Amino acid sequence: MSEALAEQRHSPPPFEQPPLSEREFSAYQRLVYREAGIWLAPAKKALLVGRLSRRLRELGGLSFGAYLSRVGEDEAERVRMLDALCTHETHFFREPRHFQLLEQEVLPGWRAQGHTGGGEGRRVRVWSAGCSTGEEPFSLAMVLRHHLPANEGWEIDITATDLSTRILERARQATWPLDKAGEIPKNYLRAYMLKGTGSQEGRMKAGPELRALVRFQRVNLNEGHGVVGRFDLIFCRNVLIYFDAASKARAVERLLGHLSPQGLLFLGHSESLTGLGWRVRTVMPTVYAPRSSALEAAARG
Structure with a gap:
């Protein structure tokens, strides 16, 4: 027998992941719901196994049972677990109708009136909740900076938040593959994006003017703290779909609590406030304004 064959015969067997029992999955369901307000339906069991197995290795x-004990005692590991379970699909200028509303109606109106939102004078505050890898807040930054220029005294403050610390680190880099350039209107691409060279070839980066407008922080919508004050625009798109009715209601109340009286709340294309929208009126599908807003008064007039 050759030495190589002997070593192969005595090498340890490959690691086999112990299965996730139904009792353990139920415990993970309760933990994730308590921590993030996200309900993992039974059909999500395979997703949980797939996304946590690498970390267990x-x-x-x-085992899944041992890891459950660990995340129950270790807050940092608990955050890492939630990072792994979150989905982070996003695009620049996603849901174009929202940006059309901003560019054709909202921002021209603010500019003509000198702004009548919740900020002081020409200061505009925006919250991108569930910002993922940054495409949404930087899309907003391009639109706002273009329509509300700095040389006219407009101040823009965009707060971008997410549950995932790992994803927020990527978003802070403001760097994406160059093939995403096709998602950005050409006038914005030329004005605000930098094409990478050398080691950054095949990449693009938001220019310094845009990066100065956006700040990132970790916020858990299920906990109800982390952001301060009122916002003129709140984008919370494709986040509420992961919540059950109770956690969705809590999150919406917190979002509306931070919306200025003349502000607008934007949700994802498959989301609505049906059954939860007594404090708002529909501006267009998935876009809402407080019932006491000037927009409603204008509509009545």
Whole structure:
């Protein structure tokens, strides 16, 4: 027998992930719901297994039960677990109708009136909740900067938040593959994006003017703290679809609590405030304004 064959015969067997029991999955369901307001339906069991298995291997082959005990005691690991379970699909200028509303109606109106929102004078505050890798807040930054120029005294403050610390680190880099350039209107692409060279070839980066408008922080919508004050625009798109009715109602109340009286709340194309919208009126599908807003008064007039 050759030495190589002997070594192969005595090498340890490959790691086999212990299965996730129904009892353990129920415990993960309760933990994720308590921490993030996200309800993992039974059909999500395979997703949980797939997204946590790599981390279990990194930790030396922990079982799902052992990892459950660990995340119950270790806050940092609990955050990492939530990072792994979140979905982060996004695009520049996603849901074009929202941007058309801003460019054709909202921002020209603000500019003509010198702004009548919740900020002081010409200061505009925006919250991108569930910002993922940054495409949404930087799309907003391009539109706002174009229509509300700095040389006219407009101040723009965009707060971009997400549950995932890992994704926020990527968003802060403001760098994306160059093939995403096709999602950005050409006038904005030329004005605000930098094409990478050398080691950054095949990449693009938001220019310094845009990066100065956006600040990132971790916020858990289920906990109800982390952001301060009122916002003129709140984008919370494709986030509420992961919540059940109770956690969705809590999140909406928190979002509306931060919306200025003349502000607008934008949700994703498959989301609505049906059954929860007594404090708002529909401006267009998935866009809402407080019932006491000047927009409603104008509509009545």
